[in-house]
Amino acid sequence: MKLAFWWQETRASFWFLPALIVLDAVALAALLITLDFHFESNLAERWPLLFGAGADGARGLLSAVGGSMVTVAGVVFSITLVAIALTSSQYTSRVIRNFMSDHINQSVLGTFVGIFAYCLVVLRTIRGGDEGGFVPTLAVLGALILAFVGIGVLIYFIHYVSTSIQASSITASVARETLAAVDHLFPEALGDNPDAGSDDQYGRALAMQPWLAIPAQKTGYIETIESEQLLTLARAHATILRMERGIGDFVVAGTPLVSAIATESLKEAITAKLNALYVIGRQRTVEQDAAFGVRQIVDIAMKALSPGVNDTTTAIMCVDYLTAILVRLAPRRIAAAPGLDEGELRVIARGPSFGGLLAEAFDQIRQNAGGNVGVLLRMLGALETIATRTTDPHRRCELQQTAEQIGETAERTVASPHDRERLGERLARVR
Numbered sequence: 001m002k003l004a005f006w007w008q009e010t011r012a013s014f015w016f017l018p019a020l021i022v023l024d025a026v027a028l029a030a031l032l033i034t035l036d037f038h039f040e041s042n043l044a045e046r047w048p049l050l051f052g053a054g055a056d057g058a059r060g061l062l063s064a065v066g067g068s069m070v071t072v073a074g075v076v077f078s079i080t081l082v083a084i085a086l087t088s089s090q091y092t093s094r095v096i097r098n099f100m101s102d103h104i105n106q107s108v109l110g111t112f113v114g115i116f117a118y119c120l121v122v123l124r125t126i127r128g129g130d131e132g133g134f135v136p137t138l139a140v141l142g143a144l145i146l147a148f149v150g151i152g153v154l155i156y157f158i159h160y161v162s163t164s165i166q167a168s169s170i171t172a173s174v175a176r177e178t179l180a181a182v183d184h185l186f187p188e189a190l191g192d193n194p195d196a197g198s199d200d201q202y203g204r205a206l207a208m209q210p211w212l213a214i215p216a217q218k219t220g221y222i223e224t225i226e227s228e229q230l231l232t233l234a235r236a237h238a239t240i241l242r243m244e245r246g247i248g249d250f251v252v253a254g255t256p257l258v259s260a261i262a263t264e265s266l267k268e269a270i271t272a273k274l275n276a277l278y279v280i281g282r283q284r285t286v287e288q289d290a291a292f293g294v295r296q297i298v299d300i301a302m303k304a305l306s307p308g309v310n311d312t313t314t315a316i317m318c319v320d321y322l323t324a325i326l327v328r329l330a331p332r333r334i335a336a337a338p339g340l341d342e343g344e345l346r347v348i349a350r351g352p353s354f355g356g357l358l359a360e361a362f363d364q365i366r367q368n369a370g371g372n373v374g375v376l377l378r379m380l381g382a383l384e385t386i387a388t389r390t391t392d393p394h395r396r397c398e399l400q401q402t403a404e405q406i407g408e409t410a411e412r413t414v415a416s417p418h419d420r421e422r423l424g425e426r427l428a429r430v431r
Helices: 002-012 016-038 055-090 093-100 103-125 137-164 167-185 198-203 227-236 264-276 290-305 312-329 354-368 373-387 393-413 417-430
Strands: 211-215 220-225 241-243 256-261 278-281 339-341 344-348
Touching: 002 016, 016 103, 016 137, 055 093, 055 103, 055 137, 093 167, 103 137, 137 167, 167 290, 167 312, 211 264, 227 241, 227 264, 227 339, 227 344, 256 264, 264 278, 290 312, 290 354, 312 354, 312 373, 354 373, 354 393, 373 393, 373 417, 393 417
Parallel strands: 241 344
Antiparallel strands: 211 256, 220 278, 241 256, 339 344
């Protein structure tokens, strides 16, 4: 799990893909130079207009291409930083990671730096006059072709950045990432069984047991938990572990991370092992924490509803994408399953719930949308849509409670009798 997390973080970093592209460019240059050296051809004589440049001409071409590409790479990096700053101030700083991990941004930067590296390698091999006279014609032609590729990439990048900083693109990107996390984390259908949380189910039954708190050794957000290894550790020490913090929670060093039915000596023996099963970082990540994707969209809606921005259209769009996420969640089993070893309880898991995700999605938007008829109507429509995707009475009750809260907000903040009547009719339909 930790290796997979490391690989995921490495792929999302801003340097990894550009570094691979640079290595590929250097390898391509070496390949073409080798072909020119071992298969001496008379290409320059056959097509003098295409291959006929001498050593000085080839050096000039490569110098021009390489110098322009490294300059454009600096411009691309500057444009990316401006887009990040604009997005952070206008929407939310939590989507910066999405820009940094965007493979198109990484590929564009890698393309220009890769062409520069290619030109350096080829330029180093050119010999003229007393040096022996070697001009790798294929490699020089490759530099010319790559220069035109770079021009096309630059034009595409300008178009891509102008569209990617729009609210619709940012929100859709976050929603797409969150939906992928939902499909990965909650693949099982709810069925006819209630989705009761294991923490509540077993916590009361074992409340009188001698629980000992095992402290965290690091401060930060829990990004990943190796659940299988946690079960293996509990089995090996014949104890029961209860998660006190789940993925996405913030934990402070020295505060309880896990509780165990154990003695002091066992606590000392397993504290380091338990902490090693948790990846604690500086920020939440959506891959194992679907609630963080919801949080990002809510932040965008909150900024849109702020008095300084007052962008109702963006807020409604955020409600629509939150609806899509909750519609996907409504028929899924969400509560964390308890860790059982041949039917014997070993781990009391801690995870999200449908009610918690529903509140995460709509509570703060409702609280800040007072008087905004458009947003309140769209939220009621969202609840109606979500309710069609589940027959679980507990979840439908939670949807009903959220609808009543929206109705109360409308009654308290909407001044126009006509608008209150519209909201009342929609609420009645939802009921």
